[in-house]
Amino acid sequence: MIENEECERIIRDYYREIYNYCFAKLSFSKQAAEDCAQDTFLALHTKRGHLDSDSIRAWLYRTADNVMKNYLRRTPPDGISLDDAPEIPDTADPPDVTRESVLDVLTDEERRILETYAAHGYGERREAARELGMTLAAMYQRIHRIKQKLKKR
């Protein structure tokens, strides 16, 4: 059984993770992700008397899956409002790097990341990440931040 206090702790510890999961699976719709994340944790509160906190993480993900399925049944994917979904550029939508001087803000490590990435073709990104001592996700986050950094210049 999960007590009320522990239920609140689980919300604080796992909300971001479950929200991210819903966000990623629901076409990056913030509203849909918030609704489904909230429903997941409200289900936790309702069923806390029958749950074991040791396996709560897996339960949250499974429940989030069910919540999202129900959500999509009520709201088909093409009906999910994407008004609040961020615009994700299809092209590079690059920072203005036509001026070579802009690249001076890059650190040696950031250059190394870009070089390593460039040295590996499509389908070899994991190798690139491994070479950098990172996971694929971490490498992409770093690249994204590099681009953001250059955009601000």
Next chain:
Amino acid sequence: MDKKDIIRLLSSRELSDKQMLEELRSELDAELTKPEPDYSRVAELTEAMRTIAGDDPQRDSENIAVLTEEVRARSRRFAFRRFTRWAMTLAACFVVGLCIRSYETVADPSTLADRWIVQNGSGFVIDISQEDFSDADPFPTVTTSSSDPEEPVTTTTTTAPQGEITTTALAQTVPTVTVTTTVYHPDYGYGTYVSDKMLELAEPYGVYPDVVAADRRYKYFIDTELTDFQCEELTDSTNLYYTFESGECTLYITAELYKTPVPNQIIPFDEDTEYETFDDPPAYVFTEDSTGTVVFHQKGSSDLYTVTVIYKNGSHPYPELMYYNFARAFTSAEKYMSGRPQSAATEG
């Protein structure tokens, strides 16, 4: 890699956000198809996807706060529904009780002056405003000795109630109570775990209920654990509901902290339920099978306490024990904290 190459790379489709997201999505799907996904990896992938998609994580703390409040509100509503279900079940008998009182008041006011408790078909109605303890049982003075080997060492004394009291009798095997003013057996538990928990959980609501005195030793507090807590904030009171479990019993403690004079109380028991009344503090003890309930309050206080004990071994509770171990054992939060032994700080 020279600057031109970097510029070319950054301008290419390869490094577009969409491309990166698609690749991460493929990784995510691959992980989720495993019989036992690595949720840490799932979390990392979705965190990266959220970053690249540009969603602002600052809203998380606000959403967590809203969600937490909703969860608390639902808990309060559940407790209130449980309370009202109980009360509604007795609404009829309450009305009957009121009618009886009204009738008697009209018919013969003098007979109702000290009738502060009315037994009706399905329970009891206690009107605390009508309390008159002139006929209440005096503080018992009995002498006995216990044959229970687990009993603490006792000095049997028959005195008026002075100083501390140790209850040493078992509900089942010892029919009488030993009253002593001596020090307690070290193997008996403190009330501090129960009291600490009560105050800890009440504090966020800005209330400080009376609790079991720090030096009380009651064997059923040993290995006790808090298993449930609810708080219900009504217009005229803050109600705290605690549930404790031990191997010996289940203990329900309700503290109703009123902002107004204490209203009538409804106690749901059968007609043949035994009950007794005590003074100092005023207490009403009901016993039925293996369940004992004591309702008490401090004179002049607008706080009302209900303690229900259900013995797991089927023992029948004795009213005197219920009174001594709960009604008499409660003290104000302030006195509890000042009298709390330091050695008990790490217990419970």
